[in-house]
């Protein structure tokens with residue numbers, strides 16, 4: 001049984017630990033990458049041995065973050081030391097650590113969890129979860145304080161990226177006063193808002209730009225205009241010279257359409273089909289679509305991976321959405 005703890009209790013536990021592996025979720029996003037890196041910088045400042053491990057290694061979208069070159073891939077290679085403590089960060093359930101991440105997590109006698117997904121029921125020995133936090137990075141700011149570490153410029157940049165990307169640059173409904181307070185702390189500690197947001201939101205590769213066009217061109221919409229979906233196949237990726245990470249953010253264009261209440265982007269993956277889901281409140285896409293299908297996430301942004309071909313997975317998901325809309 002894992003024990004629910006406060007940030008302060010998690011900090012006390014971490015203070016007594018060393019040789020720590022910080023593990024993020026599969027297809028690491030800005031929050032998973034920035035939060036693990038910030039905590040890594042903090043633990044190093046405390047004189048501890050730590051390593052950031054992400055499934056697939058350093059994500060190309062965030063390879064410019066301070067410390068990104070030191071990220072290890074949970075799926076391959078050996079770590080510089082054998083960790084005895086695993087800290088899962090931004091991971092809503094054990095399975096989201098990926099195969100290598102789960103193995104690494106399980107190999108550690110000490111296991112902690114820090115997360116902000118409402119659907120997280122806790123795993124490992126102890127877990128601190130605040131489902132109201134817009135990004136787990138909000139909680140990392142508190143954790144760094146509780147550890148007694150002074151936030152430096154590197155931590156600040158990583159944390160600002162993590163917070164900004166998980167709340168739609170302070171525009172999603174998850175944005176709360178504490179989100180701004182945490183971001184303000186980052187700016188005070190030296191995060192360059194103009195440069196960071198340019199890198200995040202006003203810079204994209206040719207492949208990513210082409211992919212946006214192609215995915216939007218393939219858009220379909222239900223007769224009543226409430227559900228929009230599109231597909232992202234390996235062929236399309238190849239055609240655009242893009243990679244899977246380049247799909248991040250495209251689904252927002254679907255949910256932003258007038259009248260659309262639920263949006264789906266179905267993506268081919270080697271393990272089956274990943275479905276990215278978005279909703280406009282009050283539709284709860286985590287509770288009513290992702291969770292019944294075996295996935296999870298947040299009220300308005302959730303996802304699931306189904307072990308079936310893309311068309312089957314899409315059909316199944318659209319049927320669940322239709323039922324939920326009729327409720």
Ligand code: 5GP
Pocket residue numbers: 092093096117275276277294295296297298301302303304305
């Ligand atoms: P995205 O669509 O951006 O990949 O994911 C949105 C949110 O849905 C993420 O924050 C994550 O919590 C959740 N999510 C995405 N994919 C999966 C999945 O395969 N399984 C689970 N449990 N949650 C997912």
Ligand code: MN
Pocket residue numbers: 031032090116134135136166
């Ligand atoms: Mn997150």
